[in-house]
Amino acid sequence: MMEIESMKLNLFLLTPLLITFCLSLSYAQLDRSRKPEPQPTPKITLPVIQRAALANGLKILLVERHGLPIVQMQLVLQTGSASDPPAKSGIANLTAQMVREGTGKRGSLKIADDLEYLGASLSIYSTTDATLASMLTLKEHLPAALEIYSDVLCNPSFPDSEWTRIKKTHLTGLMQRKDRPVAVADNVFAQLLYGSSEPYGRPTDGTDASVKLISLEDLKTFYTTNYVPNNATLIVVGDVTVAEVVPILQNCFGNWKAGKPSFPLFSSAPKIDSTRIYLIDKPQAAQSEIRIGHVGIARSNPDYFPVVVMNAILGGQFTSRINLNLREAKGYTYGARSGFAFRKEAGPFIAQAGVKSAVTDSSVIEFMKELRGICDADVSQKELDFAKNSLVRGMPQGFETPGQISSQLVNVVLYNLPDDYFNTVVQNLEKVSIADVRRVAQQYLHPNSMDIVVVGDVALTRPGLDKLGYGKTMLLDPDGKRIE
């Protein structure tokens, strides 16, 4: 490594080479048993949110992120599949698909061609609570990309021929859903928790029966009611300023007409009297998909932070109790976890895994042991510190790319968080105590009244599951109907 000649020739080289030499010496005494300590924590600057609005009510949130010549757009409509009429679930989702199938000036293929030619990518979809239209474009094409984006969102023409095709393709997709045990388990679980015609109980993409009932007129009505600027917020993140983008947005979205958006009607979820197991047959399945849980809490719940910390310890990270037990200690699964879906209203709490068929009953036992364990005893100080460290120190990673920043802002928009919200997260997490974790576990986890859904080989798994003490398992079909 050391070339003596070059040392002679260049004095500047001398110093670094000597340092290297010293380090090599110190290496001999390197004590590897001691983990290095962190350097001082750098100052973290969270994005500054700038606000603007158009006269028609369209709110604009902008975060400047210079460096790469790209801009991320995210239009958030405050209406999702929870607003679908009960018998016609799938309307929000299908409307989102149809807006890009034709406008006053562009056909379906032309929309796709124009976007691809710019290298811009567009995705439009509905969740239970919202409809999101996100577009990523190079800065140099921003005006052109925004013109197509607004054309799709403000002037869709809902062509008959495209609807026939989209509907058929969508129904075929629903049929293929049966191939995926994960999708079957998720859908049946939501139905059991909320009821099959409730806002959070219906699948976002609908069912075969509900989609067949949907007409193009239904989509047009949904569009006219909900795709209105006073129901929308446009998040813009990237290499752009308010001064640059607002005039373009005025051009593109200025003529979008305000309206009266619809809101979902929630009724209370059915009460679960005692923990029961529901089984859906997937003959010869290599694994059983397990879902365990009940209705959780809304995003607005004041215990949000203690619940996040509690769940991190329970099943929210790789080193959580559930994963360390079922994956690393027992080897039952490739991964097990738990989580609260925080929504406008109370979303589900779910503990889940895909497990080897032969250990389906043992896996349920371990899940229930962990769910009871976190209610029945305090977590250790070490576990608490670990969960908080992981969440607090991990924060900057959620703000690296324009896409990540815009996802963070979607939460601000949907759940009415204050603009300085991100600056308060650390102190809110730090405040959580061992007693808080125990309290929220007892308050929001109910191991004695949970629904357990298993999608797997009934012949193989049922005998074991029947003996777990939750009564005889109930057989359902893949649509969630009782068949026995």
Place this chain on the structure above:
Amino acid sequence: MKVSLALTIMLCAMTALSYGQLNIKFEKYVLPNGLQVILHEDHSTPIVAVNIWYHVGSAREKPGRTGFAHLFEHMMFQGSLDVPKGGHFGSLQDAGGTLNGSTANDRTNYWENVPSQFLELALYLESDRMGFLAPAMTQEKLDNQRDVVKNERRQSYDNRPYGRADETIAAMLYEPSHPYSWPVIGSMTDLSAASLDDVKEFFTLYYAPNNASLVIAGDFNPAQAKEWVEKYFGGLPRGKDVDKVAVNQPTKNAAKRQTMEDHVQLPRLYLTWHSTPQSGADDATLDVLADILAGGKNSRAYRSLVYEKQIAQDVAAYQDSREVAGLFQVEITAKPGFTLVDIEKVIDAEIVTIQQSGVTERELQRSKNSIKANFIYRLQSVGGFGGKADQLNRYNVMWGDPGSFNKDLARYEKITAKEIQEAAQKYLTKERVALSVVPEGKKDLEDK
């Protein structure tokens, strides 16, 4: 990091866009023990990415040990001499970091993204498992991760629709002696056979510093990082040189046809041809051909099969180029009521049309524009799979120069419509491997 892009003139639709320079600044040096080190600063977020590629994958597996390279990757997370079991994940998650690893045919990669103040921890952990994994291996750890990997196989392949198609095609396409003839995930039998001695042998042969490439990317001080690299990696001993994988690109396709049943609702057709490895002159051309054939709504096959005739639910095509060989694949799922015979006629006609009449300038330009944009979009993250650190390592290990971003993009810039047509003629021949996956008990949908 600086990326400067030349302005694009969209009005000239028939003129090639002028590609700018992807100026990813980096410094590369090599330790005396052979470890390649690449540093790339990007201070836009207070995080730093550590990424290591070991130039070993499933292609190095011995007969009867398929899946071993990946099983070994799992063992790398189980602690090393100075890091207890659970300590690797534990310390990084306590630091607010994220981490993962993956195994492919030709390489295995490991990464962690940590808040800037924890760079030394990440380097310490990576060096400890590079230097001292073997002494910490136990039968218990191996048995546990063997179970986890078998569960991964169940979850990602056996219990997933069409999940066993790729390994079936690989076995049809390659001679059994070719290392791409078996899947990275391996077989259950071979996973069961893996022993502690196998772990130690593999570690000695392939996990020495001279078979590795380390990237540090993000918010860090380079002088400090170099000190730490020297401190933690400098004393690890060099291993034996690793020879190149001694096989080549099979050139002659054999016409083969097979049907398999699966737990699926709809039949799917896979057509596969030998193509070129990643170093092949036609590699980028085949990427563009795949995009023009099945990339978006206006692609030839999507438009014809899915949009107009509506006999297929979806279609995809790609050039999968690896280190010693590549393949070109088209996959199409039939809509209910249509057979794979219907589908195959239409896809064949679309391929023949490209072979006979070529592609339009608009199609070519549209593909190039999307590809160029994606080169930029890929620079958003410093770490993780496909982030800048991972790309620097890919270019370093596979291209011999971490700064190959522009060279890579330039491959696409110069492609002509004529080259696309010629590639279709040369590669998409009648001698191909056709696999039909059909719903159980529905052999009548079989493509004869």
